[in-house]
Amino acid sequence: MSPDTESMSVCGCDPASLRELRAQRLLHREAELLDAWQFEEWLELMTEDLRYWAPVRTNRMWRERSRSISMPGESAHFDESLDQLRERVDRLATHMAWAEEPPSRTRHLVTNIRVEPTADPAEILCRSNFLVYRTRSERDMDQVVGTREDILREVGPGEFKIARRTVIFDMATILVKNLSLFY
Amino acid sequence: MSPDTESMSVCGCDPASLRELRAQRLLHREAELLDAWQFEEWLELMTEDLRYWAPVRTNRMWRERSRSISMPGESAHFDESLDQLRERVDRLATHMAWAEEPPSRTRHLVTNIRVEPTADPAEILCRSNFLVYRTRSERDMDQVVGTREDILREVGPGEFKIARRTVIFDMATILVKNLSLFY
Amino acid sequence: MSPDTESMSVCGCDPASLRELRAQRLLHREAELLDAWQFEEWLELMTEDLRYWAPVRTNRMWRERSRSISMPGESAHFDESLDQLRERVDRLATHMAWAEEPPSRTRHLVTNIRVEPTADPAEILCRSNFLVYRTRSERDMDQVVGTREDILREVGPGEFKIARRTVIFDMATILVKNLSLFY
Amino acid sequence: MNVDIDGLFDFDAGMVCAEIFVDEDVYKLELERVFGRSWVFLAHDSMIPRAGDFLQTYIGEDPIVVARQKDGSVRAFLNQCIHRGMRICRADEGNARSFMCSFHGWTYDTAGNLTGVPHEKTVYRPNTFDKSTRGPRKVTRVESYKGFHFGTWAEDAPSLLEYLGDMAWYFDAYIDRYSGGLEAIANHRWIIPANWKLKAEQFASDALHAEISHASAIQVMTPKGTETAETNHAVRAVNATGHQFASPYGHGTGWFDVPGSLHPDPVVANWENEQRENVASRLGALRADTARGHATIFPNFHFLLNGTFRVVHPRGPNEMEIWAWTMVPAEAPEPVKENYARSLTRTFSPSGMFEQDDAENWAEIQRILRGKVARGVRLSYEMVHDPLPSGASEFPGYVVPANYSDVAALGLYRHYADLMSSHTWAEAVEMKLQREAAK
Amino acid sequence: MNVDIDGLFDFDAGMVCAEIFVDEDVYKLELERVFGRSWVFLAHDSMIPRAGDFLQTYIGEDPIVVARQKDGSVRAFLNQCIHRGMRICRADEGNARSFMCSFHGWTYDTAGNLTGVPHEKTVYRPNTFDKSTRGPRKVTRVESYKGFHFGTWAEDAPSLLEYLGDMAWYFDAYIDRYSGGLEAIANHRWIIPANWKLKAEQFASDALHAEISHASAIQVMTPKGTETAETNHAVRAVNATGHQFASPYGHGTGWFDVPGSLHPDPVVANWENEQRENVASRLGALRADTARGHATIFPNFHFLLNGTFRVVHPRGPNEMEIWAWTMVPAEAPEPVKENYARSLTRTFSPSGMFEQDDAENWAEIQRILRGKVARGVRLSYEMVHDPLPSGASEFPGYVVPANYSDVAALGLYRHYADLMSSHTWAEAVEMKLQREAAK
Amino acid sequence: MNVDIDGLFDFDAGMVCAEIFVDEDVYKLELERVFGRSWVFLAHDSMIPRAGDFLQTYIGEDPIVVARQKDGSVRAFLNQCIHRGMRICRADEGNARSFMCSFHGWTYDTAGNLTGVPHEKTVYRPNTFDKSTRGPRKVTRVESYKGFHFGTWAEDAPSLLEYLGDMAWYFDAYIDRYSGGLEAIANHRWIIPANWKLKAEQFASDALHAEISHASAIQVMTPKGTETAETNHAVRAVNATGHQFASPYGHGTGWFDVPGSLHPDPVVANWENEQRENVASRLGALRADTARGHATIFPNFHFLLNGTFRVVHPRGPNEMEIWAWTMVPAEAPEPVKENYARSLTRTFSPSGMFEQDDAENWAEIQRILRGKVARGVRLSYEMVHDPLPSGASEFPGYVVPANYSDVAALGLYRHYADLMSSHTWAEAVEMKLQREAAK
Ligand code: FES
Ligand code: FES
Ligand code: FES
Ligand SMILES: [Fe+3]
Ligand SMILES: [Fe+3]
Ligand SMILES: [Fe+3]
DSSP: OOHHHHHSOOOOSOHHHHHHHHHHHHHHHHHHHHHTTOHHHHHTTEEEEEEEEEEOBOOOOGGGGGGSBOOTTSOEEEEEEHHHHHHHHHHHHHTOOGGGSSOOEEEEEEEEEEEEEOSSTTEEEEEEEEEEEEEETTTEEEEEEEEEEEEEEEEETTEEEEEEEEEEEOOSSBOSSOOOSOO | OOHHHHHSOOOOSOHHHHHHHHHHHHHHHHHHHHHTTOHHHHHTTEEEEEEEEEEOBOOOOGGGGGGSBOOTTSOEEEEEEHHHHHHHHHHHHHTOOGGGSSOOEEEEEEEEEEEEEOSSTTEEEEEEEEEEEEEETTTEEEEEEEEEEEEEEEEETTEEEEEEEEEEEOOSSBOSSOOOSOO | OOHHHHHSOOOOSOHHHHHHHHHHHHHHHHHHHHHTTOHHHHHTTEEEEEEEEEEOBOOOOGGGGGGSBOOTTSOEEEEEEHHHHHHHHHHHHHTOOGGGSSOOEEEEEEEEEEEEEOSSTTEEEEEEEEEEEEEETTTEEEEEEEEEEEEEEEEETTEEEEEEEEEEEOOSSBOSSOOOSOO | OOOOHHHHEETTTTEEEGGGGTOHHHHHHHHHHTTTTSOEEEEEGGGSOSTTEEEEEEETTEEEEEEEOTTSOEEEEESSOTTTOOOSOOSSEEEOSEEEOTTTOOEEETTSOEEEOTTHHHHSOTTTOOGGGOSOOBOSEEEEETTEEEEESOTTSOOHHHHHTTHHHHHHHHHSSSTTOEEEEEEEEEEESSOHHHHHHHHHHBOTTHHHHTHHHHHHHSOTTOSSSTTOHHHHHHHSOEEEEEOTTSOEEEEEOOOSOOOSSHHHHHHHHHTHHHHHHHHOHHHHHSSOEEEEETTTEEEETTSEEEEEEEOSTTOEEEEEEEEEETTSOHHHHHHHHHHHHHHHSTTOTTHHHHHHHHHHHHHHTTSTTGGGOEEEOOOOOOOOOTTSSSOOSEEESOSBOSHHHHHHHHHHHHHHHOSSHHHHHHHHHHHHHHO | OOOOTGGGEETTTTEEEGGGGTOHHHHHHHHHHTTTTSOEEEEEGGGSOSTTEEEEEEETTEEEEEEEOTTSOEEEEESSOTTTOOOSOOSSEEEOSEEEOTTTOOEEETTOOEEEOTTHHHHSOTTTOOGGGOSOOBOSEEEEETTEEEEESOTTSOOHHHHHTTHHHHHHHHHSSSTTOEEEEEEEEEEESSOHHHHHHHHHHBOTTHHHHTHHHHHHHSOTTOSSSTTOHHHHHHHSOEEEEEOTTSOEEEEEOOOSOOOSSHHHHHHHHHTHHHHHHHHOHHHHHSSOEEEEETTTEEEETTSEEEEEEEOSTTOEEEEEEEEEETTSOHHHHHHHHHHHHHHHSTTOTTHHHHHHHHHHHHHHTTSTTGGGOEEEOOOOOOOOOTTSSSOOSEEESOSBOSHHHHHHHHHHHHHHHOSSHHHHHHHHHHHHHHO | OOOOHHHHEETTTTEEEGGGGTOHHHHHHHHHHTTTTSOEEEEEGGGSOSTTEEEEEEETTEEEEEEEOTTSOEEEEESSOTTTOOOSOOSSEEEOSEEEOTTTOOEEETTOOEEEOTTHHHHSOTTTOOGGGOSOOBOSEEEEETTEEEEESOTTSOOHHHHHTTHHHHHHHHHSSSTTOEEEEEEEEEEESSOHHHHHHHHHHBOTTHHHHTHHHHHHHSOTTOSSSTTOHHHHHHHSOEEEEEOTTSOEEEEEOOOSOOOSSHHHHHHHHHTHHHHHHHHOHHHHHSSOEEEEETTTEEEETTSEEEEEEEOSTTOEEEEEEEEEETTSOHHHHHHHHHHHHHHHSTTOTTHHHHHHHHHHHHHHTTSHHHHHOEEEOOOOOOOOOTTSSSOOSEEESOSBOSHHHHHHHHHHHHHHHOSSHHHHHHHHHHHHHHO
């Protein structure tokens, strides 16, 4: 997506549609950057105070369902500040991160993008589902599916960044050999 | 999605876009309710005269393709009125429905939402494709893919409900051990 | 989708939204035609000068990443003009193409549709991700995932056709027994 | 392949070793000795009514084409071209005059006779190549009972009628109730990651699981206010006494002694109740009012009184593939048939409120058997009852006065062990005679 | 099943045949002789603190329920209903007063005693059916060491304490450092398509791989400007000497002789350094300052000095399932605990910057073993060292003065081969004694 | 492992038991006796033209690195670090000066020599650890024929030239047609759930399937109005006579006696026709005008006259992995090369209009072999012909005057059975000599 596209006006008829379109463009651009291994550019979509967090799910009886997704401070698959994410990106950039050298080939399929306002007029809540398909090496293939809940913050007129991301992986036991990339 | 969101005006420029946005929001909200096990709320998205039907596919030579999807009254994976769907929901709510206790973790990925008018100005025809990813227990994982054809009826200004749903599962032999949830 | 739908006006507020909506409708209609085995109608979505091309990916070290996707003239999974695509369609229509007789059941899930202008005001660049789910025979199931980069050309007021398509399959080794249909 | 069958069963104690559900060698032997020698359900008349109608099915894991001939007969053959092994017929079902193999074009009539070989005269030596001997393996014997066609590879098997034995009397209570017989109007196919015998024993013998396994379905399908009333079929069933029949050839069936329709759909129940006199005049009062519940015709044909008839194809020790037909009285009015079908969709299809929970249980049983200790455990089949004394009832055969019983399951495994331990039918039958004599 | 264990190892030359990682028969024998006879980690006190707390785990591939009893004791039993084999408890963990089997409703208390059988009086013969003998298999012996519970199926195994032997001294350096002991505050579960022993030998013995396998993580986690400074824990570790301990029962551990916390998180490192005197007074200076690195308690319990404790369930020869707990000092302040946890998430979880690369290496090793030549290759375990002379150090047991060594791995496989070649523990122990005597 | 090879074949009757395509023990023996002893295609000069160019391939299921050395030679070695078994080289192809193992950093030159071991001097005992003996297994012998490199593990195999024998003459008709030789300009890789031998026998011997299997492709690729004209290459081929060659070492090829290019692309066909005189002067008129069709160099190297060259890696009995290169005359103009490539993409790649249908047939054949009866069926290879009398033609070797023939397939299986029944090449060759003598 060229800078030109970014600056294009969006449908200005009503705020809800506007938000949806902007959130959608942001998430699609994000997916494109991730699949192209443009991780430095990806980091630029985040605010400085980013929290990138992925709780862990366990298989519980219904009556204990409140404990089936871990809480902040408990088990997590990711629990990162922007600096910490950058460390992961830097690691990949060493090209000695053997889990990703030779690099995997990923595809982020993002669906069910839903947007709603928050108490803070500068922030919107954006939910989306995803399927991340990964092939690597000769014949490896795996898929990771889940949902995300993002806080998107307007940092300039019509320009949103990701201020908080919660990723819910649906698997209780992670059925892939690692979570080496980003979701 | 909060009621506030629901009442937000949508892009009012032209009826086609309007319909698309509304259908999309409805289907996304539906998916969210299903994945959150909010089945009572899900039922509220349906009209009283709902028909929820899923024919069966068979593997036929091209010349007999007209018989490759069953007709109403023939084989079906679902054939439900609203009351009957409610029975299924009630069953899950007993938490003795062992196929779903402990509960599965699902994710409805809805794509290719297409809308067109019908002869009835209060109803629109909405098609969508779906992939429903389910993990359960420690390590079970399965996927169900197909398409849906819904009749959405405007029951209040800008408020649509599902009046008819046809679900086409693509599999001839159902490759999962049960269809214990909703599509 | 009826001709009536096609002629419906779309949100006219701004060119970016307009392009997105039109591209989205075109790709969704295309998917519908493919999954319905309406291949003749599908061909009508293409311009006469269509190039339908799918390069091959190889598993390379990062430092040789420029060679990890083949270039035009090198390995390809598809490399077709419109006439050549038509030959493939004609072949399926013989119903002696055993790989597809009895016919497979496919579902094209199209996501992440992104649009941007090109230097040619009559053409837009449209990227999308896809997952094509195929079941066939009693129990065969496979999935093909990747991304597409299309040039869509405005051939009449508001009417777009596909002038160029590049399909990137993510797999290095093709993990399905054939690529018998279209992506 | 070295399987110690005797060590896997203790029939006196009512113990079955879990190993039979998971061991690879046991499974290989089953394909040979059980599925290679039993009468296996192939098709019902209503599934292939017209000449040229065909369907694909399986005997064990071997694909079979079953087709209606011009003369009205039904033929069955291995769906494998003997030329280079291609699947001859590749549709689930349909109507055809002939089949052409898609590899080199050999053509077959619907009885499996090789009728055409491209370039035959120029490429084969006429003195050695004889089309009449190059067709696919025909199923050795195909016999039918009241419209139900069964096939076996075994030359030396007893006739189908002898094989069914007393089970035929019970089978009739399901299939010969109405003058028009039954017709298949719907079909579901799905897979469960569990051994085929879990299904076989349950339909023969396991009424007990319902109140727990299906507690949720029973609860929501019980009309409000009828929880204890006699209009509630579930309550009526559970409160009733019942019986179980075990066949020396492994078949089994059980029922509750509850007169009147037990069908949950009121339209169907009314219609069934209206037919009571007709049924009684056809089959007698006993079978009009009772003798219907759950049943297995060994090895893998199963049915219930609600009209589900199913064949369960084994797919390795760890998977079964269920093909379930909805079979309804041909003479019933359309709305009754529709409600039969809809009711089964809602209860005993992959989405069925009963079926789902069975799948869950079986799948978990199977998964546990990856464990080394778990697979050596001896499971309990200890609900045993003495048979009714001879002449005590009109029920034919070995019958116990309880449906909460393991007797039919034990009978099933008794015959299973006979087959698995023997090389010929004569040998298996001899085992049965000697046991009989020893009593 | 015919496995020539002796042919797979050459302990004098330091050679191990790759076949042990892939052969199906080897794996089957492992389930019987290794997992069927070893002390396997079940749970830590903090995972099931209250009465009724339970969790599911495995001994090998056999599912086990571990539950805290009302009297505070911990019991463990096979998670399989002996009735028809259903999994009794179907949640990963939770709190329960009892378990009801979802198939036919048999109920169990949390010790695995069968407490209820629906219709018991009417359907079972009281003289032969005795509930007290129909519960699931109890884990034969459950013993605990400082809050860590282990179980074994073997009647004849040595006691847990005897089994741990000198390893207990090293184990203490991880788990008995702080007066409050450890508590598990996070858990990760994932699978790697590789043999479980690749994990076991690495945690016992392989410090060497880090500088290459984890080069990228070490590089980015090294604070800028400290690449050679003594504040850089990675550099300090690599430049230090180290030791390795090998147990006759297959346990092993290794460490670098670096005083001061090696934890990469400064908050944690500060706190650990502050505790130095307390630790020294509990465990002595040696274990305050060293003796902590990587460790395996045979066969599948592994831990590191950063607080990851893991049990690795085998899932066929080609897959392991890792369950990794984050265990932190119970007495540490919340922020320290949080940083322990966050640090492990970022380094040794499925997304961990170290863990990822181990998975990649193991998966590739395993895949190659599809090859016929590759699986016959004799791999090199030739980094051998002479043990410290008796009395040369305070380190108990067989200890070599290097952490870049294969000695603990060889010890692990030596014990593994003893188990795989023997039918009883007495036989295995006799092998060890004879070798000892022969020296 | 107990395989009765003789029982699986009846060469006199032209019968092959389907079991060879599915049995696990047969497969294991194949890895040892067929892939462990045959000359297997590794690479062509044009795939690794420059020093340091390497590619990964397989001999059977064993991963192999093939690399061009500084001196221009080609070396091949097992892609497995002998240290702990890691895959040394992890890219499909590329250019490198050396490889570093990502586990512990052992480094290798492109010939597979171990050149560096981190900390070697401090961690290994110099008297026992010798780098020169710790490299990966080198492929025992690598020999080449006109730019095509083959490797074998067998010390005692005949030389490549002897192994090819008369097949070299036919091979030349594909690869030595043009002065510049061939170059690989495209590659496709995909998997088919079917046994590798289905591919091997088809490329050796099965021209017959095309008119049925590929009926649809032939129909649409036939230019309108040419259905019977002599410009239609498909019609020309089918109407022509043909020949088949069978080698005592299992190779086979067949062709139609049709002069002029048969290539479907007119640009290519024109260019090929223009080259006719050049080709004739290189190879003689016979090979300029005929002797090209389909071919297999035993066991798994296959090619067609349209320029597809493929190695088929076995992946268990039920799967093959196809690697197909587009090889074109190096001296052809760019547009001709492009059309060669595009034409193959459209016909013989995973999306190819011919290739698709072969996959469908093979996959169905394989699936059926889950059946117990099906796998015991004896398939028909009865299209046999007497060989041309010695001197009757210029075609070298055992040649029959028909391309619709099973002779090359039978020859392939004859050699296959020799290998599978013997422990040494001498033994296998002796079998051949004795048969020859017995005639
Ligand atoms: S396999 Fe059927 S005709 Fe050859
Ligand atoms: S299997 Fe548990 S109660 Fe029957
Ligand atoms: S495995 Fe290659 S260096 Fe250790
Ligand atoms: Fe049931
Ligand atoms: Fe590591
Ligand atoms: Fe072909």
